[in-house]
Amino acid sequence: MTAPRGSELDRIAREAPFVAALGLELDRVDAGTCESVLEVRPDHLQQDGYVHAGVLATMADHTAGAAAASVMAEDRRVLTAEFKIMLLQPARAQRLRCVAKVLRAGRRLSFVESEVFGTTGESVRLVAKASVTIAIVERASG
Amino acid sequence: MTAPRGSELDRIAREAPFVAALGLELDRVDAGTCESVLEVRPDHLQQDGYVHAGVLATMADHTAGAAAASVMAEDRRVLTAEFKIMLLQPARAQRLRCVAKVLRAGRRLSFVESEVFGTTGESVRLVAKASVTIAIVERASG
Amino acid sequence: MTAPRGSELDRIAREAPFVAALGLELDRVDAGTCESVLEVRPDHLQQDGYVHAGVLATMADHTAGAAAASVMAEDRRVLTAEFKIMLLQPARAQRLRCVAKVLRAGRRLSFVESEVFGTTGESVRLVAKASVTIAIVERASG
Amino acid sequence: MTAPRGSELDRIAREAPFVAALGLELDRVDAGTCESVLEVRPDHLQQDGYVHAGVLATMADHTAGAAAASVMAEDRRVLTAEFKIMLLQPARAQRLRCVAKVLRAGRRLSFVESEVFGTTGESVRLVAKASVTIAIVERASG
Numbered sequence: 001m002t003a004p005r006g007s008e009l010d011r012i013a014r015e016a017p018f019v020a021a022l023g024l025e026l027d028r029v030d031a032g033t034c035e036s037v038l039e040v041r042p043d044h045l046q047q048d049g050y051v052h053a054g055v056l057a058t059m060a061d062h063t064a065g066a067a068a069a070s071v072m073a074e075d076r077r078v079l080t081a082e083f084k085i086m087l088l089q090p091a092r093a094q095r096l097r098c099v100a101k102v103l104r105a106g107r108r109l110s111f112v113e114s115e116v117f118g119t120t121g122e123s124v125r126l127v128a129k130a131s132v133t134i135a136i137v138e139r140a141s142g
Numbered sequence: 143m144t145a146p147r148g149s150e151l152d153r154i155a156r157e158a159p160f161v162a163a164l165g166l167e168l169d170r171v172d173a174g175t176c177e178s179v180l181e182v183r184p185d186h187l188q189q190d191g192y193v194h195a196g197v198l199a200t201m202a203d204h205t206a207g208a209a210a211a212s213v214m215a216e217d218r219r220v221l222t223a224e225f226k227i228m229l230l231q232p233a234r235a236q237r238l239r240c241v242a243k244v245l246r247a248g249r250r251l252s253f254v255e256s257e258v259f260g261t262t263g264e265s266v267r268l269v270a271k272a273s274v275t276i277a278i279v280e281r282a283s284g
Numbered sequence: 285m286t287a288p289r290g291s292e293l294d295r296i297a298r299e300a301p302f303v304a305a306l307g308l309e310l311d312r313v314d315a316g317t318c319e320s321v322l323e324v325r326p327d328h329l330q331q332d333g334y335v336h337a338g339v340l341a342t343m344a345d346h347t348a349g350a351a352a353a354s355v356m357a358e359d360r361r362v363l364t365a366e367f368k369i370m371l372l373q374p375a376r377a378q379r380l381r382c383v384a385k386v387l388r389a390g391r392r393l394s395f396v397e398s399e400v401f402g403t404t405g406e407s408v409r410l411v412a413k414a415s416v417t418i419a420i421v422e423r424a425s426g
Numbered sequence: 427m428t429a430p431r432g433s434e435l436d437r438i439a440r441e442a443p444f445v446a447a448l449g450l451e452l453d454r455v456d457a458g459t460c461e462s463v464l465e466v467r468p469d470h471l472q473q474d475g476y477v478h479a480g481v482l483a484t485m486a487d488h489t490a491g492a493a494a495a496s497v498m499a500e501d502r503r504v505l506t507a508e509f510k511i512m513l514l515q516p517a518r519a520q521r522l523r524c525v526a527k528v529l530r531a532g533r534r535l536s537f538v539e540s541e542v543f544g545t546t547g548e549s550v551r552l553v554a555k556a557s558v559t560i561a562i563v564e565r566a567s568g
Contacts, residue, residue, distance in 0.1 A: 011189040012189055015189040016187070016188045016189045016194065017184055017185045017186070017187050017188075018185060018186050018187060018188060018194035018196060018197060019188075019194070019196075020185075021185040022196075042159055043159045043160060043162075043163040044159070044160055045158070045159050045160060046158045046159075046160060046161075046204075047153045047154055047157040047158045048219070048221075052158065052160035052161070052200065052204075053199075053200075053203045053222045053225070054160060054161075054164075054196060054197075054199055054200025054201075054203055054204065055160060055196075055200075057195075057196055057199040057200065057203070057225075057227075058194065058195075058196025058197075058199065058200070059196075061195045061196055061199070062188075062194075062196065077190070079229070079232065080195045080229050081228070081229060081507075081535055081559060082226060082227060082228040082229060082508070082537075082557075082559055083195070083199075083226070083227060084224060084225070084226035084227075084368045084415065084510060085199075085224060085225060085226075086223070086224040086387070086395050086415055086417070087221070087222050087223060087224060088387055088388040088395055089388060090221065103370070103372060103410070103413060104372040104373060104410075108534055108561070109507055109535075109561060111370050111372055111413075111508075113413075126387070126388075129387060129395075129397075129415070131368065131370055131413070131415055131508075133370070133507060133508055133559060135534075135535060223365075223393055223417060224366070224395075224415075224417055226368060226510045226557065228529070228537050228557055228559070230529060230530040230537055231530060245512070245514060245552070245555060246514040246515060246552075250392055250419070251365055251393075251419060253366075253512050253514055253555075255555075268529070268530075271529060271537075271539075271557070273366075273510065273512055273555070273557060275365060275366055275417060275512070277392070277393060295473045296473055299473040300471070300472045300473045300478065301468055301469045301470070301471050301472075302469060302470050302471060302472060302478035302480060302481060303472075303478070303480075304469075305469040306480075326443055327443045327444060327446075327447040328443070328444050329442070329443050329444060330442045330443075330444060330445075330488075331437045331438055331441040331442045332503070336442065336444035336445070336484065336488075337483075337484075337487045337506045337509070338444060338445075338448075338480060338481075338483055338484025338485075338487055338488065339444060339480075339484075341479075341480055341483040341484065341487070341509075341511075342478065342479075342480025342481075342483065342484070343480075345479045345480055345483070346472075346478075346480065361474070363513070363516065364479045364513050365512070365513060366510060366511060366512040366513060367479070367483075367510065367511060368508060368509065368510035368511075369483075369508060369509060369510075370507070370508040371505070371506050371507060371508060374505065
């Protein structure tokens with residue numbers, strides 16, 4: 001993914017240490033949508049060998065933030081206000097793909113949905129779905 | 143924290159690679175409550191220097207699972223069905239503490255709340271609050 | 285909508301006094317989906333003339349329960365465990381339509397999404413979206 | 427409850443037709459908290475004789491809005507952005523009481539929690555708990 005250097009999208013894609021450490025990569029951004037991918041590693045798992053809900057949540061939240069940033073004014077930044085995630089089935093997968101779509105973009109709040117798909121071989125399954133409320137704030141403000 | 147070897151609590155505390163990599167530690171478990179702690183590291187942050195929502199979510203979810211496990215039958219295990227987290231304020235902190243409490247323990251579903259506090263020097267602030275639905279499932283089942 | 289007398293769907297459609305008083309009607313049920321309609325009345329509004337969030341929530345929840353009931357075993361009934369609803373925009377409408385779809389039907393839990401559309405003249409807008417966790421329980425149990 | 431005529435709190439308490447039809451009454455308001463009461467009627471129930479989740483949701487949402495209004499600037503009004511409600515146990519009760527507390531009051535967003543208690547004779551039980559995100563908007567704006 002390429003975004004103008006220093007833009008909010010570029011910052012989201014490149015300047016978030018937690019998602020870099022996780023191995024999460026933004027893959028594609030269009031107006032109001034964003035996709036990301038993650039190769040599942042052993043240190044992403046919980047005690048039963050499934051991908052930890054926290055990994056799925058991070059992916060859903062971060063990708064939602066990028067989708068919201070893709071349709072907002074340039075001098076703004078995004079902050080997650082809240083999100084809910086449903087773990088539809090235990091996630092055993094080699095690779096995860098997240099697709100985030102803006103349901104409603106407001107001046108101060110955007111509502112975004114993120115779907116997380118798990119891929120193992122040729123099987124692709126929806127493993128989690130999140131709904132995310134993003135606050136659109138001034139770039140300078142704390 | 144000590145729990146019988148091989149118990150569900152012990153597995154949650156010691157056998158979840160993602161939370162071990164994160165540095166999250168279960169600190170105290172009583173019937174229906176659990177506390178955990180996390181020293182904030184640079185790789186826990188998002189693009190503005192705050193703790194990433196995914197870190198707070200992982201902490202809230204995992205600690206909730208342990209709280210639910212502390213009041214269920216021995217031959218069961220926990221799986222998160224869904225959770226919601228509110229990011230009450232941007233989290234700049236040196237250390238995080240999460241306190242999870244079971245609101246209602248059922249045979250098949252438990253409802254748990256998790257509060258995450260951020261500490262910087264002597265200041266302690268509630269930075270996030272989550273509500274978590276935990277499915278109580280048979281230990282052998284997939 | 286027609287469902288066998290005494291079936292869970294029939295009970296949901298005909299034996300819930302609150303939704304009858306509200307004027308909510310189940311309109312169509314297929315395996316895993318359900319639609320309902322509501323003519324907006326003055327007593328559905330809040331203090332600014334919009335449809336009250338509680339009306340939208342009732343519609344989203346009840347229609348989700350019917351969708352879950354449409355794909356479960358016959359001797360079961362549905363109980364909402366939790367739901368989240370996003371109010372995407374203030375709802376001024378003459379008529380509401382809700383479309384609920386099961387994302388994942390389990391033996392003990394089903395995850396359902398409900399979209400509520402507001403119609404005024406020829407304009408149709410998505411005004412709310414909910415995600416609902418439905419517990420599937422034995423019919424006799426309390 | 428008494429609030430200055432024409433204030434946002436007064437409007438919430440007296441000018442919402444849906445909550446009036448439901449029989450919901452704001453009982454007490456302090457800075458950042460609000461309580462409401464509801465006598466359960468037959469037309470509040472669902473198909474199994476429990477209070478309908480939509481009634482509990484309406485109560486939780488409306489009381490949360492009043493709590494948020496109690497600590498905001500005078501020329502503002504409240505709009506619910508989203509809420510989640512957990513139905514902790516089937517609600518059979520003669521009377522419901524809701525207690526809403528502001529967790530964090532912001533200039534543009536407030537986070538509120540609502541607990542709904544069911545009373546039957548001398549027994550009082552927590553039957554539902556909600557977390558609510560309230561948008562604080564200008565009074566004139568649409």
